[in-house]
Amino acid sequence: MTIAPPAATSVARVTSSALWGLEAALVTVEVDVANGLPAFSVVGLPDAAVSEARERVRAAVRNSGFEFPLRRVVANLAPAERRKEGSGFDLAIALGVLRATGQLARDPGTLCLGELALDGAVRPVRGVMPRVRGAIGAGVTDVLCSEENAAEAAAAGARAVGVATLRDAVAHIAGVTRLAPTPVPPPAIPARPAVDLADIAGHETPKRALEIAAAGAHSLLLIGPPGTGKTLLARALPGLLPPLDADEAVVASAVHSVAGLVDPARPLLAARPFRAPHHTASHLALVGGGSPPRPGEVSLAHAGALFLDELPEFSRHVLDTLREPLEEGSITLSRAAAAATYPARVTLVAAMNPCPCGHAGDAAAPCTCLPDAVERYHARLSGPLMDRIDLRVHVPRLAYEELRERGRERTRDVRERVLAARERMRSRLGGTGRRTNAELTVAEVRTHCGLDDDADALAREAMRSRRLSARGVHRVLRVARTVADLAASERIRGGDLALALLLRGAA
Amino acid sequence: MIALGRGDPRYPARLRDLAHPPDEIWVDGDPTTLEAPAIAIVGTRRMTGYGERVAREVALACAAGGAVVVSGFAQGIDSAAHRGALDGGGRTIAVVGESIPLFVATVRGRRRPLVPRIREHGALVSQFAAPLAAQRWTFAKRNATIAALAGAVVVVEAGEVSGALITAEEARAIGRPVYAVPGPWGSSASAGANRLIATGRARALTSVRELLGGGPAASRATEPVLDALRDGPLGIDELARRMRADRSTLASRVALLLVRGELAALPDGRLRRT
Numbered sequence: 180m181t182i183a184p185p186a187a188t189s190v191a192r193v194t195s196s197a198l199w200g201l202e203a204a205l206v207t208v209e210v211d212v213a214n215g216l217p218a219f220s221v222v223g224l225p226d227a228a229v230s231e232a233r234e235r236v237r238a239a240v241r242n243s244g245f246e247f248p249l250r251r252v253v254a255n256l257a258p259a260e261r262r263k264e265g266s267g268f269d270l271a272i273a274l275g276v277l278r279a280t281g282q283l284a285r286d287p288g289t290l291c292l293g294e295l296a297l298d299g300a301v302r303p304v305r306g307v308m309p310r311v312r313g314a315i316g317a318g319v320t321d322v323l324c325s326e327e328n329a330a331e332a333a334a335a336g337a338r339a340v341g342v343a344t345l346r347d348a349v350a351h352i353a354g355v356t357r358l359a360p361t362p363v364p365p366p367a368i369p370a371r372p373a374v375d376l377a378d379i380a381g382h383e384t385p386k387r388a389l390e391i392a393a394a395g396a397h398s399l400l401l402i403g404p405p406g407t408g409k410t411l412l413a414r415a416l417p418g419l420l421p422p423l424d425a426d427e428a429v430v431a432s433a434v435h436s437v438a439g440l441v442d443p444a445r446p447l448l449a450a451r452p453f454r455a456p457h458h459t460a461s462h463l464a465l466v467g468g469g470s471p472p473r474p475g476e477v478s479l480a481h482a483g484a485l486f487l488d489e490l491p492e493f494s495r496h497v498l499d500t501l502r503e504p505l506e507e508g509s510i511t512l513s514r515a516a517a518a519a520t521y522p523a524r525v526t527l528v529a530a531m532n533p534c535p536c537g538h539a540g541d542a543a544a545p546c547t548c549l550p551d552a553v554e555r556y557h558a559r560l561s562g563p564l565m566d567r568i569d570l571r572v573h574v575p576r577l578a579y580e581e582l583r584e585r586g587r588e589r590t591r592d593v594r595e596r597v598l599a600a601r602e603r604m605r606s607r608l609g610g611t612g613r614r615t616n617a618e619l620t621v622a623e624v625r626t627h628c629g630l631d632d633d634a635d636a637l638a639r640e641a642m643r644s645r646r647l648s649a650r651g652v653h654r655v656l657r658v659a660r661t662v663a664d665l666a667a668s669e670r671i672r673g674g675d676l677a678l679a680l681l682l683r684g685a686a
Numbered sequence: 687m688i689a690l691g692r693g694d695p696r697y698p699a700r701l702r703d704l705a706h707p708p709d710e711i712w713v714d715g716d717p718t719t720l721e722a723p724a725i726a727i728v729g730t731r732r733m734t735g736y737g738e739r740v741a742r743e744v745a746l747a748c749a750a751g752g753a754v755v756v757s758g759f760a761q762g763i764d765s766a767a768h769r770g771a772l773d774g775g776g777r778t779i780a781v782v783g784e785s786i787p788l789f790v791a792t793v794r795g796r797r798r799p800l801v802p803r804i805r806e807h808g809a810l811v812s813q814f815a816a817p818l819a820a821q822r823w824t825f826a827k828r829n830a831t832i833a834a835l836a837g838a839v840v841v842v843e844a845g846e847v848s849g850a851l852i853t854a855e856e857a858r859a860i861g862r863p864v865y866a867v868p869g870p871w872g873s874s875a876s877a878g879a880n881r882l883i884a885t886g887r888a889r890a891l892t893s894v895r896e897l898l899g900g901g902p903a904a905s906r907a908t909e910p911v912l913d914a915l916r917d918g919p920l921g922i923d924e925l926a927r928r929m930r931a932d933r934s935t936l937a938s939r940v941a942l943l944l945v946r947g948e949l950a951a952l953p954d955g956r957l958r959r960t
Contacts, residue, residue, distance in 0.1 A: 383933060384923045402954040533954035540919060540956050545874065549731055550761045554795045557953040573921035573955035581927075633938075641945035674934050677941035681922060684944075684951030 191278035194290050194319060195271035196310035197256070197263045200472065200512070200519025201433050203306075203313025205290075207257045208268060210275030215251030221272070223256030226264040226471075235266075235295045236273045243299035243345040248280050262517055264471045266294035267304040270323070273345055274352070287352045289321035290314045290337070292328065299345040303327035308436035308446065311335040312429065323348060329361035331436060331446035335429070367445035372418025374411055377589040381581040385412050388572040388682055390593050393419035394600040395661030396615035398505075398527035398567055400490070403574030404541040409530040412574065413486050416528055417453040418590040420483065421601045427482040430522055434474050434481055437521075451483035458492035462500040467521055472512035477504045478521035490529040491559045498564050505567050508618075526617075527567070531560075543576050569617070569658050570682045600664035616661045621653055628656040633673025641680065655679045687714040687786060696720075703860040704834045708813035708827070714786050715809030719777050724754040725897060726836035726857070728829075728850040729763025729843040734875050735918020737763055737843035739959065740867050742770035744840055747894035749776025754808065756781065756836045758828060758849070759789075763842050765797050768804060777808040779835060783828040784820035786812045811835070825849055833857035840891055841866040844878035851878050854888060865891035911939055912948065912959050919958035 193208045206223075219233045240247045254272045256263050270293035277283040292310060294302040303325045311322055311332045322329075322337040329341030338360045342348040350356040376386055385401060389412060392399040401409040423431065432448045435441050456465060456476040467475030477485055487493060504510040504523035511520045533539040534553040539546040548556075604615055607627055613619075619627065630638060641647045647655065656671070659679035663671045690697045691710050698720040701707045713720065725748050727741055745755045745767045755771035757764040759780035771778035780800075782789045789812070790801055804810055813831055814824060829849055833839055833856040841864070844850035854864045866888035869876020882888035891897060914920070914929050922940065926933045940957065943949040950960050 382923065384921070400955075533952075533956075540921070540952075540954065547732070550733070550765075551795045551797075558795075571951075571955045575921045575924055637938075637941060637945065640942065644945055644947055647945070674938050677938040678934070680941040680944060681937050684955060 189279065191275045191286070193271040193275045193278065193287055194314075195256075195268050195292060196290055196314055197261065198265070198306045198310055198437065199261070199517050200521055201309045201430070201437065202520070203310045204258075204261075205314060205317050205319065206263065206268070208271040208275050209255045209257060210272065210279045211253045211255075212248050212276070212279040213251045213253075217249045217251070219252045219254075221254045221256070223254075223259040224262045225256060225268075226262060228266050229256070229263055229268055232266065232269045232272055232295075235269050235297060236276065238297040239269070239295040239299040239345050240273055240276060242297060243349075245277055245282050245345075245349075246280070247276070252276060252279075264517075265304060265306075266302075267292050267306075267310075269293060269295040270301060270345070270348065274348065277349060283349055284353050287323060289323045289340075290319050291348075292322065292324040292332075293342075294325075295345060301325040301342050301344060301348065303443070305439040306433075306437040307331045308335045308429070308441070309433040311337045311339075312433065323351070327443045330364040330443055331441055333361045333363045334432075334446045364445055364447070366447055367442070367449035369422070369450040372415065372590055374415040375418065375590045376415050376593055377587075379408060379411055379415065380584050381577045382408060382412065382574060383587070384682075385572050385574050386415075386588075386593075387678075388570045389416055390419060390597060390665065391658065391661050391682070392416065392526055392528065392570055393594075394597045394616075394665055395604070395658065396524075396526045396617040397569035397658055397661065398617075399529070399570045399572070400568045401528070401530040401572055401574050402533050404539075404543075404576050405532060405537045407574045407576045409574050410488055413455075413488070413528045413530055414453075415590065416484050416486075416526070417451060419594050419597050420451045420526075421594075421598050423448060423451055423482060431482045434478050434521060438474050438479060440479070452480050453484050453486065454480040455486040455488060458487070458489045460493070460497065462497045465497055466500045466504055466510050466512075466523075467519075468512050468514075470514045471517050472514055472519040474521045475510075477501060477523045477525060478510060480525040481522040482524060483526070485525040485527055487527070487529040490531040491556060495559060495561060499561055502563050502567075505564075524618075529568070533573075540573070541576050542578075569654060571684050572682060596665050599667065600661065603664045603667070616657050616664065619657050619660065624653050624656050624660075628660050629670045630676065631670045631672050634659070634671050634676040637673055637676050637680070651683075655683050658683065687712055688717065689713075690717065698835060701831065701834050704830055704856075705859075707834070708831065710813070710815070711831075712786050712812050712815070713809050714790075714811075715805045716777075717809065719754055719779055719808045720811070720835065722754045722777065723752070724756045724779065724836045726756040726832050726839040726853065727763070727767035728757055728832060728839065728841055728853045729767075729879075730845050730848050730850065730875055731760050731762035731764075732845070732875060733762040733766065733843050734873065735958065736870070736873075737875060738766045739916065739918070741766040741842045742773075744842065744867075744891075744894055744897070745770025745776075745778075746774040747898065749774030751898040752776070753837075753898065754779055756832055758783065758825075758832055758853075759797065759800075759804075759810075760849075761797065763850075765800065767842075768800055772800070772803050772807055778804055779808050779811055780804050781811045781828050781832045781835065783814075783825040784812065785814045785816040785818045786810050787816045788819055826852055829853040830856040833862055834860060836862065838863040838865065838897065840897065841879045841882060841888060843867070843869060843875045844882075845874055846877045846881075848878045851882070854882055858887060864888040865897060867891050909943070909948070911936070911943060915949070915957060915959050919952055919956040921956045925957065
């Protein structure tokens with residue numbers, strides 16, 4: 180390796196990237212090496228992990244066969260007014276030090292992301308996908324990062340070069356050993372659905388509700404005694420969901436990237452996420468948080484489904500925090516140090532027992548609950564959350580004869596209808612950025628939910644008898660729109676509205 | 687709220703039938719209700735869908751026939767009876783097992799909204815001075831008062847051990863006719879009621895005509911969906927199976943009944959008659 184003679188001291192500039200939530204911005208790492216007492220400081224609102232970069236960088240530089248200057252070294256992360264977190268600046272700072280001391284002959288000219296080990300190895304960091312996408316948006320298309328992160332950066336659209344060590348990085352930039360860009364990884368192969376509808380006997384109405392939820396992204400609550408197949412039904416949902424489109428895949432993958440949950444070989448999500456947090460989950464786990472704010476389950480389920488089994492067992496406080504993300508489709512986590520916004524557009528599926536003992540309405544075992552206890556059990560689910568439930572369906576215990584029947588339809592066949600219905604929604608909502616009937620605005624409900632005579636008579640009757648509020652009507656119409664879309668009907672027919680009303684419980 | 691001592695002309699004469707009539711009763715509501723013809727409907731707190739329907743139908747029939755419904759305002763059958771009487775446009779007396787102010791202050795849930803309705807169309811009654819709280823013996827005393835205030839007692843669903851059986855015994859002791867509604871074979875909620883019939887201590891009540899005398903029995907169940915739900919709530923799939931009906935035409939029918947208020951959806955999604 181040729182090491183250029185020390186040049187006159189100058190300021191080196193290396194590009195890196197900082198992340199706040201999914202928002203990424205380029206950060207210029209400026210390194211100045213000046214005469215004075217030996218010192219190394221990092222300025223520009225670094226957090227603890229960034230400040231600790233000094234020790235890692237010093238050791239990595241030395242252990243890679245370079246010389247760490249016994250002079251006054253200052254690294255500045257510009258713009259300096261926003262707080263920066265994480266270990267992803269190590270590589271950029273080290274390259275800056277080498278460049279400022281003339282040990283690196285050329286400016287890297289790429290986005291540099293990576294943590295350094297003390298022996299000079301380059302380690303992967305979280306959140307590469309949103310950082311690379313941000314950099315591409317700002318005109319930087321070349322990325323230098325760890326080998327583990329390279330596929331992710333390539334998938335995000337960059338010319339990504341993965342390096343194993345700091346020496347490799349220097350050799351590549353200096354042109355001594357040029358490394359080839361990492362090829363764009365093939366998309367992950369969607370896994371076969373874990374549960375096929377044909378494997379579930381009976382339960383025709385719950386399956387229908389599942390189909391409607393999948394097509395229109397409506398929220399669904401399954402209620403029934405223990406062991407009747409609520410969880411099985413919920414697990415059949417992912418198989419019904421349409422594939423991710425390109426935009427959704429990138430955003431959903433970016434959330435997983437920030438959470439450090441990306442498969443290095445297949446960084447782009449292929450199937451819609453299905454997240455099933457346990458009922459002991461804290462609100463931090465569910466909606467995200469911490470400092471710096473990390474995404475929670477509701478964001479990891481973005482563009483997919485969030486399954487809450489044993490709904491009343493979740494703490495009420497935790498469920499209440501779900502309100503905002505369910506309403507807005509995103510969640511903003513504000514902390515003293517930083518605020519982050521994560522997407523959270525999910526199809527909510529929940530399951531619960533009908534009463535504390537679980538056997539209300541169960542032919543196999545008598546319910547031993549007092550009426551007030553049942554009432555308290557349901558009251559644990561706050562009104563605002565239950566308001567968000569579009570479909571409420573009873574999953575009864577089946578008699579032996581029914582259990583012996585196989586399901587009538589396979590997941591594949593039902594999914595065809597879901598895809599066709601989504602296509603109808605897409606053509607209706609084209610250009611609005613919204614994709615499903617669950618997201619129809621009130622004005623759009625008025626435009627797109629034309630009723631035939633039967634449906635009109637039923638809606639009139641419902642309004643007249645005051646069993647439905649105006650808001651309730653809109654919710655029911657969105658579901659009825661999906662039922663009609665599944666039947667490829669442009670108008671909402673009486674039967675479509677009837678089913679929507681029935682599944683809503685006309686409450 | 688007024689207090690009626692035994693010397694008060696408004697003190698209900700029927701209570702004097704008891705071996706130990708209360709010295710004083712507190713009445714919150716209309717005291718004239720205490721003199722009107724009355725039927726007591728009592729039963730278990732752990733009622734089934736069947737019991738709820740029967741209690742309600744008997745109470746509706748009483749309301750239609752002009753009889754006041756007397757009960758104990760407990761969860762389950764008692765509340766279903768009060769609610770039925772009020773929904774039927776009738777009057778009802780709730781005899782509570784503790785002092786009225788304490789009961790009113792502590793009652794929660796579905797029974798709470800019944801309090802003002804009962805005050806307006808009937809009365810809350812207690813023989814206990816504030817601030818006495820409910821205890822085992824206060825309920826026994828209360829049950830005797832229920833038996834005395836009514837001209838007849840109907841037991842709808844009582845388990846092997848149930849306060850409703852005490853009411854039945856007290857009624858027999860003072861010569862009030864006792865009826866019990868027969869329950870399904872093996873239903874623990876009806877074990878006590880069935881035993882009353884089996885041991886001859888109560889007459890089996892099979893239609894409200896026997897109770898009120900004369901008049902054709904009210905028969906509402908001409909709609910097959912309502913008829914299929916007579917034994918308690920069902921989910922839509924189970925309903926379709928029992929009726930051997932096509933699911934989509936059934937859905938339309940059920941939706942119409944829902945919006946008309948003839949059916950209601952339980953929180954767990956099953957359907958019940960109103």
